[in-house]
Amino acid sequence: MAPTQAALYRELSDDLHLSWSERELPERERTKHVHRLHPYLGKFVPQLVEALLGRYVRAGGRVLDPFAGSGTTLVQCLESGYDAVGIDVAAFNCLLMRVKTARYDLQRLEADLRHALGRAGRSRRRPRGYVEEWFARPAAAELLHFRSLVDEYEHGDVLRVVLARAARSARLTAHFDLEFPRVPQRDPYWCHKHRRQCAPVQEAGKFLNRYLLDTLDRIEEFERVRVAGRAADVVHGDSAEVALEGAFDAILTSPPYPGLIDYHEQHRYAYELLELDDRRDRELGAAARGTSLGAIEGYVDGIARVLSVQSQLLEPEAPVIIVVNDRRDLYPEILERSSLTLVDRLERHVNRRTGRRAGEYFESILVCVRET
Secondary structure, eight states: OOOOHHHHHHHSOSSSOOOOOTTTSOHHHHTOGGGGSSOOTTOOOHHHHHHHHHHHSOTTOEEEETTOTTOHHHHHHHHHTOEEEEEESOHHHHHHHHHHHOOOOHHHHHHHHHHHHTOOOOOOSOOOHHHHHHSOHHHHHHHHHHHHHGGGSTTHHHHHHHHHHHHHHHSSSOGGGSSSOOSOOOSOEEETTTTEEEOOOOOOHHHHHHHHHHHHHHHHHHHHHSOTTOOEEEEESOTTTOOOOSOBSEEEEOOOOTTTOOTTGGGHHHHHHHTOOOOGGGOTTOGGGTTOHHHHHHHHHHHHHHHHHHHTTBOTTOEEEEEEOOTTOOHHHHHHHTTEEEEEEEEEEOOOTTSOOSSOOEEEEEEEEEOO
8 A cells, every 4th residue: 555645754854844745735836827827747846946945045146047947946036036047958948938937017918918819810821740730720720820920919929828838738639648649639539537538629719718818817926926126037058058147046956857758849839830949959858869878878968067067157155956856866976077065965755736646756855065
């Protein structure tokens, strides 16, 4: 019999509360305000970032995340009263972070989004590539029509994120298989999510309408809780090569895991619809590279180079905080190559969103300092 969550948590360090049950931290809190502007696999919860900032980083400091992903660290820094810089090699990630962290004139934003809401239509442009393969013809026509509008608006980037979110939901895939669809689902199927016969999505308009309004609500909600005078900068580039100015009071990051998620493929619909810069060959840990000895060595070298380069920007004794599931025991070597010394290690249990746990999942929080 699997241990209860209460029993699991008693075995973890009580020095800092890092593990939350579903009852303590329901999904609506883990995905509050702009954290849910678009689904993103592999992100950590903002409450963990909040706890680590409060424990290890001086109040009002400047924080760097060199593997910024969907921007969880940046958003939580703004809510907790810190400045932040996030770097990522993936163009979609940077688009998402910019939209989450930007400051808005809410009246003008609402005017743009509501105006776009009233311009439903279908493009006559023939879909190609991924769009032709993964969307029913009516859905593709609606998405392409909306894509043709976004450049007309001041808040075009917000509309691009709405478009990507709607495209994710409108694909020809089973409702229960939105995260890892393998082939288009064109026929009716038994839906494990709804426990009934379902049919593939044929239209995208309802998702565009729903997410336009939801995005407005979430940005307005975040505007109410973010701290005035704090800013986040987003840098699109390779973190081992990006040159930043100024010093930082901490690095707080959750690097990609090797061979676990295809970070480009999960947002392929966005790359093709939005014609984003494709740098998938430079994404560390991509599942497409596998877990061969060569792939693992490339991962270790890549992570170490980033941490080595960016930790040189830290103030003396400032922490490097890394959240990772190191089941391959790679981080002792990574830290050594990066000239980082481990000073604290905390363990947390990661709660499954559905409550179904096929084996328990844990993360380590590695707190390091740069060797002098």
